[in-house]
Amino acid sequence: MIKDITGRQAIVMMAIVMCATKFFILPSNLITNGHQSVIYVMLLFFVIEFLLLLVMVRVSMLHPDKTFYQLLTESVGVVIAKIVYLLFFCFFIIKLSINIIETYTFFLGTLYDELSSVLYVLPILLLAFYMTYIGLRSIGRSAELLWVFVFLGLAVTLIVAIPNADFGYMLPIFDGGANNAITILSNNSLWFGDYFVYLFFLGKIKFDKNYFPKFAIISGLVMLGIVFFMTLFYCIFPYISGIVHYGVSDITHITTHINNIGQLDWLNVTLWTFASIIQTVIFAYCAERCLSDLFNIKYKYLSSSISLIILVVVLMLLDFRLTKLIMFVQGPVHFLFPVLLVIALNIITVHFIVRHKEKRQKKLAGVIYD
Amino acid sequence: MYCFFYFPQNNTIRKDDLDKLTNKEIKSIFVDKFHNSTDFKVREFVSLQKFDSILFFFDNIVDVKRLDKEVIEKLMQDSQEVAVDDIVNYACRCCITVGQGEILDTVSDAVEKLLNGFCVLYFNKCGKFLCFDVKNFQSRSIAEPPTSAVLKGPREGFNESIATNIMLLRKRLKNSDLVISQMPVGKYSQTQVAIVYIDSIASDEVVNKVSKKIQEIDIDGIIDSFYIQKALEERSYSLFQQVGTAEKPDVIMSKLLEGRVAIIVDGSPIVLTVPYLLIEDLQSSNDYYFARAPRVTFLRLLRMFGILIAIYLPGIYVAVQVFHYKVLPYKFLVTITNATLGIPFTPLVEILFIILLFEGLTEASLRMPSYLGLALSIVGALILGDTAVNAGLVSSPAVMIVALTGVLLFTVPDQEAQLSILRLIFTLVGGILGLYGIICASVFLIAYLTNLDSYGTPFLAPYAPNVREDKKDGFRRYDLRAMKYRPKSIPNKNKIRLKKL
Structure with missing residues (x-):
């Protein structure tokens, strides 16, 4: 098995994927109705995601030479594996739609007065096709090169925004009601679950020394960073968060004490665009992998083109409108995330049961023959 | 028989x-x-x-x-x-x-x-x-190459004679492991091409690959080492060269000691080296001879920022003028607006016009006899530049930006040709799609570069993929004592290069 990416590259890609589009429209979307209680529920949500991700990492380390598809077929059979892959394909196409429409809306609101959706979507699709075609190795290396700029952007955002925040707004805990927060989060669950992409890195990672603790620390910090960003956002715009749509831009835009050095939000937007593009490319890669294994397509350009054509059709159906996208994500397809969550949990459980049995059998055989 | x-x-x-x-x-x-x-x-x-x-x-x-x-x-x-x-x-x-x-x-x-x-x-x-x-081929004397002058350090440079060039290397590397394998290439020219490597350091795989590629050449004549360079490159149509070049024996010696393979071609003072990393062009001989490590780090970062400004500034300027004028602070915006008031061209056409003018002047200055150089400077800088601004055809900020980027392209002379093409591409993209286009084009460029390999060495190493040990001679340069190991990115047989200093 050719190891396309290093452990460091896997960590960097995961870090970018997990946070890239969570700072655009999502903060406003979540906090408008749920207030600060959403942030506390999200923290719990992230704890579950974090644990699930760590289990995935452990599985990948136990089977360093097996891809997710191989693991699936071995544990649950080809038919179920294909069904799971089909669900994952739909998941990634929806994630790509969310990513592209959200970023397009974000650009329209911040960078441009006018931007044709065709002109916007064409470069990103070409880029996704090219990078998917050249493979994970190049995506990993590009992410490794760009992560500095992306996290520099995040650090600047947080540092600059802190003086404007009044953290008193975070109290009392669960002011808006925990149930309400859980409902809001589950309605927007397709904005989460980015860590599923890790499954498609399985068998392709050349593990570095101390990979597991490094992964745990970085992904934990990224999740905390997202929660901290949401907290800052709420504490800066406690009552008007519903009309402040572009989190990462607006949070620095209102910062008065840096006005003398220019509009820092533009720099921030530019840096975050890198993250968004890398995330799009990784999702496109995962969709291509799903399609390729689903129909045994040998030519990358073919599977990549088909998945991107399907994406274009979905984008056209959604008419490139954020409102339609939100309705779609909160309506007919919001079941997808919980389903995949359950599938992932089941697969992991089955894997550990099988592995435990194998170990036990080997141990018994060792006792008998020794 | x-x-x-x-x-x-x-x-x-x-x-x-x-x-x-x-x-x-x-x-x-x-x-x-x-x-x-x-x-x-x-x-x-x-x-x-x-x-x-x-x-x-x-x-x-x-x-x-x-x-x-x-x-x-x-x-x-x-x-x-x-x-x-x-x-x-x-x-x-x-x-x-x-x-x-x-x-x-x-x-x-x-x-x-x-x-x-x-x-x-x-x-x-x-x-x-x-x-x-009893041959008596006349050759140029050994002199300092004009393309790689040093302030303090060896000034010897290669000339067109393969014998002299091999002599210059043998003089520096007095070791039985220095192998020189010579062969004639070219049906008519029968040009002598020498593969040079240190047997106990260089990877056999790289040596064999280079040897095979040179032996497979079937051409009428080898006029310059560039012909061999084309044969050695794994992607010869790429915008970026994948073979290193040097004109000084001390540079080639240091590269051989890192495990690279050198190729000397009779009739050319340019010696080729493989594998090649992009970062090599940011390194200069001066960095190793007199400057202290912090100063070298500063200079390398300066070169890097020079490159970034050179390729991005015209594109960003056009993008900001056309799409994102709000990005500029108010006073700056007023200055730019005043300067561009009444210009008949769009910002993209204006910048492209000045870039082409600048490229034309550069090309002319290279070909024009030296005694006409002063006249060209006067015509180019004073008459064309100043008059065009005064006539209201182009704005002063645009002229300033193109002039600045034109100068900064030469902070890394070996990459000047590629960078000037990139500057043109980013300007076009910036004018058509704005900042979003520039970002997409940048990611495309990065993806393309990360996909390039030179004899098993990633083109962007030691940064993508990250090779921690090799970063000691990257943008940040460590003291010589810290560089105990040969670069890991370059395949080699012997890892340690310094035990005590």
Whole structure:
């Protein structure tokens, strides 16, 4: 098995994927109705995601030479594996739609007065096709090169925004009601679950020394960073968060004490665009992998083109409108995330049961023959 | 088993027949072979006072004085009694005093030697040729190369002679592991190409790959090392070169010590090296000779920022003017607006016009005789630039931006050609799609570069993929004592290069 990416590259890609589009429209979307209680529920949500991700990492380390598809077929059979892959394909196409429409809306609101959706979507699709075609190795290396700029952007955002925040707004805990927060989060669950992409890195990672603790620390910090960003956002715009749509831009835009050095939000937007593009490319890669294994397509350009054509059709159906996208994500397809969550949990459980049995059998055989 | 020799005149000679040929017949074979070329000389004389001998050489490429004194004079004056069968051996071992001599069995070998500056001697009906190296190829003296001057450090540079260039390397690397493997390339030119490496350091895989690629070349002539460079590149249509170049022996020596393989081509002062990393072009000889590590780090970062400004600034300027004018602070926006007021062109056309003007001036200055340089500067800078601004055709900020980027392109001279193309691309993208387009194009460029490999070495190493140890000589340069290991990115057999300093 050719190891396309290093452990460091896997960590960097995961870090970018997990946070890239969570700072655009999502903060406003979540906090408008749920207030600060959403942030506390999200923290719990992230704890579950974090644990699930760590289990995935452990599985990948136990089977360093097996891809997710191989693991699936071995544990649950080809038919179920294909069904799971089909669900994952739909998941990634929806994630790509969310990513592209959200970023397009974000650009329209911040960078441009006018931007044709065709002109916007064409470069990103070409880029996704090219990078998917050249493979994970190049995506990993590009992410490794760009992560500095992306996290520099995040650090600047947080540092600059802190003086404007009044953290008193975070109290009392669960002011808006925990149930309400859980409902809001589950309605927007397709904005989460980015860590599923890790499954498609399985068998392709050349593990570095101390990979597991490094992964745990970085992904934990990224999740905390997202929660901290949401907290800052709420504490800066406690009552008007519903009309402040572009989190990462607006949070620095209102910062008065840096006005003398220019509009820092533009720099921030530019840096975050890198993250968004890398995330799009990784999702496109995962969709291509799903399609390729689903129909045994040998030519990358073919599977990549088909998945991107399907994406274009979905984008056209959604008419490139954020409102339609939100309705779609909160309506007919919001079941997808919980389903995949359950599938992932089941697969992991089955894997550990099988592995435990194998170990036990080997141990018994060792006792008998020794 | 017979060996056949082909001659254009359709006369085929069997190897066994060579000893039956008289001097006259041999002479006609060679004269015909070289089509009665006037610089091809034939000298007949009597050796050891009884053997009719014939000497072939090219007039302008051999040292005639040496030939007279060390070959002809010795053979004519010697009177030793020698049997016909022993004449060749005797002449070679006891008579002729030229350092490098060789006995040849075939006409084609003799022809090859003649073309390489040897003289060829034939004794009547003896069946063998004797050749001696008396070549006298004129070459430029060793001087400091104009493209890589140093403030403090070695000033020797390669010249067009392969012998001189190998000598310069041998002088620096006095080790039996320094291997030089020479071969002729080019059907007509038969240019000597030498593969140079340190056997105990360089990877066999890289050496074999380079050797195979050079042996596979089938071309009329190798005019410059650039021809070999094209053959060595794994993606020869790429915008970026994948083979390193240097004009100084100290640079090549340091690269050989890192495990690279050097290729010297006769007739070219440019020596090639593989594997090649993009970061190599950000490193300069000066960085290693006199500057302290923090200063070098500063200079390398400066070069890097220079490159980024050079390729991005015109594109960003156009994008900001066309799409994102709100990005500018108010006072800055007013200044730019005032400066661009009344300009008849769009920002993209304006910048492209000035870039093309600048590129034209650069090209003209390279080709124009040096005594016209001052006139060109006056025409270019004062008349074209100043008048165009005063006439309201172009704005001062646009001229300033293009001039600044034009200068900054030369912070990394080896990448200037590629960078100027990138500047043009990013300007176009910025004008059509704005900042979003520039970001997409940047990611595309990065993806493309990360996908490039040079003989198993990632092009963007040690940054993508990250190689921690190699970063000690990256943008941030560590002290020499910290660089104990050879670069991991470059395949090599021996990891440690410094044990104590």
